[in-house]
Amino acid sequence: MNQALICPRFEKAMSLMSQRWTGLVIYQLLTGPKRFCTLESSIGISGRVLSERLKDLEHQGIVKRAVYPETPVRIEYSLTEKGEALEPVMREIEKWSQTWLPNEMK
Amino acid sequence: MNQALICPRFEKAMSLMSQRWTGLVIYQLLTGPKRFCTLESSIGISGRVLSERLKDLEHQGIVKRAVYPETPVRIEYSLTEKGEALEPVMREIEKWSQTWLPNEMK
DNA sequence: TATAATTACTTACATAAAGTAACTAAGTGA
């Protein structure tokens, strides 16, 4: 009795976005390429999970990894076209949060 | 060294949306009020977690619960105005998924 | 020359979140 079955593509997108931290990682990358340690400290995610998420996002073609053999080595993560295409989603979440969530009080 | 700190309201919205199942529950409620068992079977969520999520969403003013003392009792969950306001977010996720995710093959 | 520093991770272990399946309560109906 599966009355209203959900589009599998939507379901997949949602399961992606509903992984803890994934949204914030993408959001941070919307402002340009970022290094591992920068993402780690700005988001407050643990290195263990960040590493896992970045690998996953890379496999899904949402994030790309670039190695610059400087000293010390610099590795930058950025969004692919597929990743950049998530910007409207982020903008709508931003709009909603500004309309419906209270401003933090001091 | 917190270089690019994220807006706390956005962060809160994102932590909401990135809870497992929450997005799908809201998505299902966009098409009208639903009962517990309907959500349970259409989403594939366990009763234990669905109960938890609905309580949480109710506390946040996103979902409302209505009791109809029929036989057997009917309880319907629906979106508040705040919940309905998440529709554009869902539409953008839907659009993205249709553009960027492959159609399931048989 | 040995020690320390930096970045980008990985590993082992602890805690929190989610899944599973059985159970409860209230109200019929057979």
Next chain:
DNA sequence: TCACTTAGTTACTTTATGTAAGTAATTATA
């Protein structure tokens, strides 16, 4: 009285995430 239905809850298991220490490569410092 026993069974059926809905809307949960409870106890227990599995999975996901957090924490903190460790690794490898390269250079800087004492």
